[in-house]
Amino acid sequence: MARRIAYTGAAAITVAEVAAQCRVEAEDLQVDLVEQVIIPGVTAQAESKTGAAIRQAVYEEEWPEAYGSGRPLDVGQADQVLSIGRAESDGSITDLLPLPVHRLEIGQRESFLHFPQGRPPGRLVIRYRAGVDLAAYPGVRKWLLMHAATAHQFRETMVTGHVLHELAASYLDALLADVAVPPRF
Incomplete structure (x- = not known):
């Protein structure tokens, strides 16, 4: 399972875009609430629903020796391998330099890491960058804005803990379908 190391890109939507979606002026919003709670919250919700990186970030995952070449990376929308290392028995990581010959096959939902000259031996630690191209998938931005609005x-009911009823989930979630990583078992 991949873990996020750090966000590297800007938030997927802005306060001004949320204000426009809410049909209010940006200064009429509680800017701190929107910027620090709502935008990160809907982004995390979309990432959880899809398994894809919505906001650009760096991820790291371990591949046991049984994982062969051509396997998909855990987080969807990966677009660049940053480093490949080997996990040693003492827990340290040895960077494989120069980077082993690899090819990242970028699909609509998943990215597959291939080693054309053979997979390096051992437990691999792979760092990569992932983030959805919102220009290519405008439905994702619309989903974020609709959920942020x-x-x-309903910010008062959310803070007090009442349940928010979902809005036509089948329609709204269809906006994320293009980037949702298929289940793996």
Whole structure:
């Protein structure tokens, strides 16, 4: 399972875009609430629903020796391998330099890491960058904005812990379908 190391890109949506979606002026919003709670919250919700990186970030995952060449990376929307290392028995990581010959096959939902000259031996630690191209998938931005506007509209009930009823989930979630990573078992 991959873990996020750090976000590297800007938030997927802005306060001004949320204000426009809510049909209010940006200064009429609680900017701190939108910027620090709502936008990160809907981004995390979309990432959880899809298994894809919505906001650009660096991820790291371990591949046991049984994982062969051509396996998909855990997080969808990966677009660049940053480093490949080997986990040693003492827990340290040895960077494989120069980087082993590899090819990242970028698909619509998943990215597959191939080693054309053979997979390096051992437990690999792979760092990569991932983040959805919102220009290519405008439905994802729309999903984020619709959920952010809903969260803003019902912010009092969310804070007090009442349940928010979902809005036509089948329609809204279809906006994320293009980037959702298929289940793996």
